[in-house]
């Protein structure tokens with residue numbers, strides 16, 4: 001076969017793939033539009049916890065949207081796009097088969113236990129769900145920006161004074177979902193609460209600016225006095241109540257937020273308790289809160305603060321802390337076989353490396369908690 005013939009055959013082959021792909025996409029779009037316009041599912045029953053909260057909702061919406069409209073706020077860090085896996089709830093009947101868009105986020109055990117992604121399940125008939133009590137207590141809060149200040153070149157501390165409700169009850173390590181405006185309507189983004197639990201009339205956040213990011217750009221540009229809405233609190237971390245258990249916090253960047261909450265809450269309740277803070281930064285300009293934590297360590301002899309810089313020092317830079325990756329600093333300072341609970345917060349590679357070190361030191365995986373972001 002000459003080059004011309006091969007080109008024609010290849011062209012026809014490509015054309016048939018493109019037209020088949022185009023046909024599939026068009027058919028899917030037609031089906032979605034047809035379902036919206038032609039199918040009326042009427043009103044469906046949405047039963048929560050076997051009759052604890054029976055609701056009537058219009059069919060055709062997602063389970064997440066129907067719950068939201070009924071003031072039940074399920075964690076949804078990606079805003080319902082099916083890309084965070086946070087909106088898991090148990091659907092005991094009426095949810096239809098598990099969709100391909102859900103399988104990446106559900107373990108086999110979860111699928112066997114009827115766990116589903118609420119943002120992917122459409123209500124087409126009466127549906128029966130189980131929602132933990134904690135989640136039913138999540139509220140929508142209105143607040144006012146009390147202060148905003150630079151912590152580093154790209155991280156700000158944001159304090160929100162609560163209006164309605166005027167107080168929040170949360171556990172250290174929990175987070176809220178801030179509502180930010182976008183061209184497609186309001187979106188929600190998750191931010192850990194950095195203020196300690198005893199400051200119940202305020203929610204403080206530590207927010208890193210993601211270039212072009214909707215939520216972080218909105219928060220970084222807030223003006224004092226501006227209104228901010230959020231839902232919360234969310235998160236399953238529970239601090240071990242046994243004061244003989246040592247607490248280890250390891251993180252970097254905006255991963256500081258939940259750790260600051262944990263540490264201040266801890267020393268308010270147990271002034272003698274043992275706790276380590278390992279905080280990884282790239283350069284001197286990424287360091288924040290160090291002086292504040294050193295001051296706290298001056299008051300509590302069992303509190304140990306270790307900051308480490310991973311990049312080489314500049315010629316004019318001064319640093320007398322650790323250098324290298326933060327998991328190596330944890331490896332260097334922690335004695336093995338001490339009863340501990342660990343909380344890790346940062347990017348996935350850091351979490352992986354620190355988890356390995358902690359497991360080698362004898363901490364069981366059931367005592368290692370983490371938030372990846």
Ligand SMILES: Cc1cc2nc3c(=O)[nH]c(=O)nc-3n(C[C@H](O)[C@H](O)[C@H](O)COP(=O)(O)OP(=O)(O)OC[C@H]3O[C@@H](n4cnc5c(N)ncnc54)[C@H](O)[C@@H]3O)c2cc1C
Nearest residue numbers: 077189190191192206207208210213214215216254257373
């Ligand atoms: C449980 C939990 C707690 C969190 N707590 C905090 C916190 O305390 N402080 C904080 O600053 N953030 C926190 N985050 C991350 C936060 O929810 C947002 O994902 C982040 O602020 C980016 O949102 P955005 O709307 O600005 O960007 P988006 O508009 O969502 O994204 C814009 C673009 O940036 C990319 N992108 C998104 N996130 C990142 C990232 N982290 N780094 C680089 N690129 C990114 C996206 O892929 C997209 O292309 C937390 C996340 C979770 C799940």
Ligand code: FES
Nearest residue numbers: 076080082085119
């Ligand atoms: S809300 Fe993110 S996966 Fe459902």
